[in-house]
Amino acid sequence: MGKNASKGMEMRTSSTGTTSDAMKENRAMRSAILVAILGNVLLFGGKYVAGVISGSVAIQADAWHTLSDVLTSIIVIVGYRFARKPADHEHPFGHGRYELVSTMLVGVFLFAVAAMFLRQGVMQIFEHTQIHYGQLAIWTIALSIPVKEGMAQYAFHVAKRINNPALRADGWHHRSDALSSVAVLMGIPIEQWFWGMDGALAIGISLLIVAVALRTFRKVSSAIAGEAPSKELTQHITDTVNETFPALNLQPHRIRWHNYIQHQEVTLHVVLPRNLTVGQAFGVAERLERVIREKYNISATIRVEPTPPHEDADIPDPEI
Ligand SMILES: [Zn+2]
Ligand SMILES: [Zn+2]
Structure with a gap:
């Protein structure tokens, strides 16, 4: 890594x-x-x-x-x-x-x-x-x-x-x-x-x-x-997300690893308060992506989910 x-x-x-x-x-x-x-x-x-x-x-x-x-x-x-x-x-x-x-x-x-x-x-x-x-x-x-x-x-x-x-x-x-x-x-x-x-x-x-x-x-x-990320990588990403925004309970999950050997990508979900604006939510995701890239040289793509989830508006998530 x-x-x-x-x-x-x-x-x-x-x-x-x-x-x-x-x-x-x-x-x-x-x-x-x-x-x-x-x-x-x-x-x-x-x-x-x-x-x-x-x-x-x-x-x-x-x-x-x-x-x-x-x-x-x-x-x-x-x-x-x-x-x-x-x-x-x-x-x-x-x-x-x-x-x-x-x-x-x-x-x-x-x-x-x-x-x-x-x-x-x-x-x-x-x-x-x-x-x-x-x-x-x-x-x-x-x-x-x-x-x-x-x-x-x-x-x-x-x-x-x-x-x-x-x-x-x-x-x-x-x-x-x-x-x-x-x-x-x-x-x-x-x-x-x-x-x-x-x-x-x-x-x-x-x-x-x-x-x-x-x-x-x-x-x-x-x-x-395509393989699952190692336990270490999952832990590193989880810790990094939580440490970057300690005040928010981001609950990072569904961390997936795309290994192109010379280039690595991860995708993950985080949970944000429903009342944030799109701009604020983007700011959080963008900051996390930058920190992950700087720390691990991995290109991250982050999906934000609202909490509490709205029953009929939310897209079902397999959460594997
Ligand atoms: Zn031989
Ligand atoms: Zn999710």
Whole structure:
């Protein structure tokens, strides 16, 4: 929640509100994407050369998978850039929700990776296809584990700092690649004692990735549907309304939150004495809207209701 008293009148430039914060965010995002792309390109080069030298088709296939991972990082950065475009005529609430689209796309890629591991695992168990790795291939796989996990850690770190779900999902992709390499390495010695163990590991990892992809989908879907404000936000708004006009019993209620990611709106109802003029009632609502904008960088729209309510003149209110 961006609390920014001095710049409340300005357009929201980042999740924390100020321009320098936005620049720091941009830099963090850029370095996270750069690390992911460089890491994957280097791994691709290493795996491809190792695959060709050792004649391992599996390592060569893995190399191409690693190169394709660059695509999801590009989706993340394109979504990030697009989401930060300022509001325009077609999109008066800004473009923040485009980030939900890029997060969803990264989730689709996670499903694809899971499907690949699942197929591999099932084939290993039921068709007993066993991939034989040479020394060079094993070393390449072993080296890729810390590299991929490092990329995952960095993505998680930046995603948490700048609160970016697409980058977090991409981090899970890195981690799932690291886990698949762990499974391959573990499968090599275990395979000699337990038939089908490497296949079982691959299936287990695919299920883990499916769980992460499903969680990503659920979060994005929930944000698209529109969510209730947090208890904290409801409390903050209620307190702010009551503190701004302590003499009036405004009874703020039906607080609704419209989250455009880069821009937030709330709507709420307040109760005012019936004998106030329209001008006075407007003055109260306008002041509250300004205070909420200055305090929380949230654009508020307030409906005023008269008290006591007039039986036949009042519009029924669902009051959810
Ligand atoms: Zn991958
Ligand atoms: Zn009401």
